[in-house]
Amino acid sequence: MKIGLIGQPNAGKSTLFNSVAGYKSATSNLPGTTVNYTKSKVRINGDVFEIIDFPGTYSLSATNDAEAEVRNYLIESHFDLIIDVIDASQMGRSLPLTLELMELNFPLIVVLNMFDEAQRKGIEIDTGKLSEILGIPVQTTIASKNIGVKELFLTAKSLIKKQHPGKAKKILCQRDVEEVIEELEQYLNRNYTRKTDYPSRFLAIKLLEDDDYFLKIVSSGNGVKISKKVAELQKKMVKLRGKPQDSVLAMERHAIAMDIYDQVVKIGSPRRDWREKLDNIVMHKVFGYLILVSVLVAFFYIIFVLGSFVEDFLLSGFDILDAWLASQMNPSGFVFQFVKSFIWGISGGIAIVLPYLIPFLIGLTILEDIGYLPRVAYLMDAFMHRIGLHGTSIIPAVLGYGCNVPAVMATRILTSRRDKIISAVISSMIPCSARSIVIFGLVAHYLGPMWAFAIYVLNIFVIALTGKILSALMPEVSPGMVMEVPSYRLPSYTVVKKKTWFRIKEFVVVAWPILIIGSIVLGLLEYFQVDQLINQALSPLTLLLGLPIVVGTTLIFGVLRKELSLIMLTQALGTTQVLTVMSTNQILTFTIFITFYIPCVATMAVLSRELDRKWMLTTVGITLGIATVLSWVTKLLGNVFG
């Protein structure tokens, strides 16, 4: 049984998906978190369901790449059932998509998710009546607490097995417009002979909406005649409604949705609480920015204090282990080299990466789930305009602090290709959690947290400048931001826990083995003295930057995973007491180079895929140039000021 989860952004599709499939799909209180599909086979009451979690889409008229993909995949792959996930507190706005889905003639269930949130807002929904009007089953769930989910899949099963009478009713537009739709539908039935996956009424509606995708499909079939008829009927509709043809039917659906909404919803007095008041401060023209800065400073400071404490504690433990090993074996022998490298890889993960990574990810998860990020987009819109983008671009950028890979993928929510390119390039320059670990582990640890914070500020400044230059090179008016600002949600403990674990698992399963292998490879290179060749080859760069020649290899390894440079560094230097062999100035220079140079392999791959090879190589070139110049300047400044 193949089931698709569809719904508008931020309706909780992924939360619902995760509650049945375990944590596999990223969730947050941020429209557009899911940009690719997540599939999972799950067993519920002995039945196996194949569930596909779709990216959020407001409608089946695609306004960006992510939405276009949803629509095509939805229509072309044959689902046994579609579950339309609706944020119960936003039902009026969500129903237009439901109406569109009903036109596709798939078995359909409407799920009113976050039912508790709706009740809190004083929204009372007569689900029975809604089901009666639409002709399809309506279920309520609170996916974050796993309430109603099992019942949902029982209904799904009975619908697929045809034990349930639910069938979408035909919901008609107002008569004048309806006549136009019917005229085109009949015309298509007579004149459009090619076999399609689309029901004729759906096709008629999309053509009348002036949807480029469907116009192209039809005109490539039996062409001009149909296009002419479409244009004629569009004109008729414009006359009827006095609106551009592309908005008549969307607004018609909106009107029907509001009508249904009025029939099934009773709005009591909402329970007023902190949420309504909070925005007055958080989005305030002065306090908003103060809060933004304080949140960021507090965020990084807390991570530093926690991480640093644990790191010191654990490293001293591994130092003792190291010394013990050296006393047990021949310190210049092959076995010792091998074992030591292996332990270094392990201890790097436990003692250097995880102490910072865990609080970092918990913090990021909380910020995402509360719903603070769209407020940041609102506050930063004017700033983003100054670098030629708009507020929406802040979302990929912020996701970049977690990992650049989803950040680059998230640029799909942008409408114009030019915005997408600029956002993707600058998102790949954001210090991701791996790079943050280098910043925390080296700069914050040895120079103090304010220096680490300064690197982040410098990074934002450089990114702004890069954005500005890129948009000056690609002059085009950015279409501007239109973004829903969701209400605050208290992050649920289980979701935060699962999500953090989901992301840490990525480190443990993917990155850590690379760290350990990398560490062993470096150990072997050292043993056979091949590392000297690499270091020699890179010596023009390391000498220019005034760094110890031995760090050369770490820069190469850093391309694989950024954390690797940090762990390799201690190994290449032969000590975890970095200060004994590097000056603070060198540490700063090294970290700045690591922070800015070439995105890691995974990011390069995703840049190639989302943009193209040319842009990937351009990004590599740009970042390498920036990193070299910045770290060189750091070295010079360090020499001047000591």
Next chain:
Amino acid sequence: MILKAWDKSMNFAEEKPLKSLIKIRPRKSAKIIRIAGGKNARLILGQLGIGVGSEVKVLRNAPFAGPILLENSGTSVAIGRGIAAKIIVEEI
């Protein structure tokens, strides 16, 4: 008949003072008369239920050329100034 009634209401609308959405102060409501932006802008707004005829309430009108925060049937939507400038409304 319908055609005529619609024309009439259109004419009626033209007589009222029309403003751009960015001119509406916070806590005031406005009815959208025309969206002068391109097709894509209309589509994106339409997806959020904002279109000709919608009544929206301005919640915030940010300084420094920041976006406008609207409330439309219970949803908060932030709209960049560029697009907002092209939304022609009448204050209600």
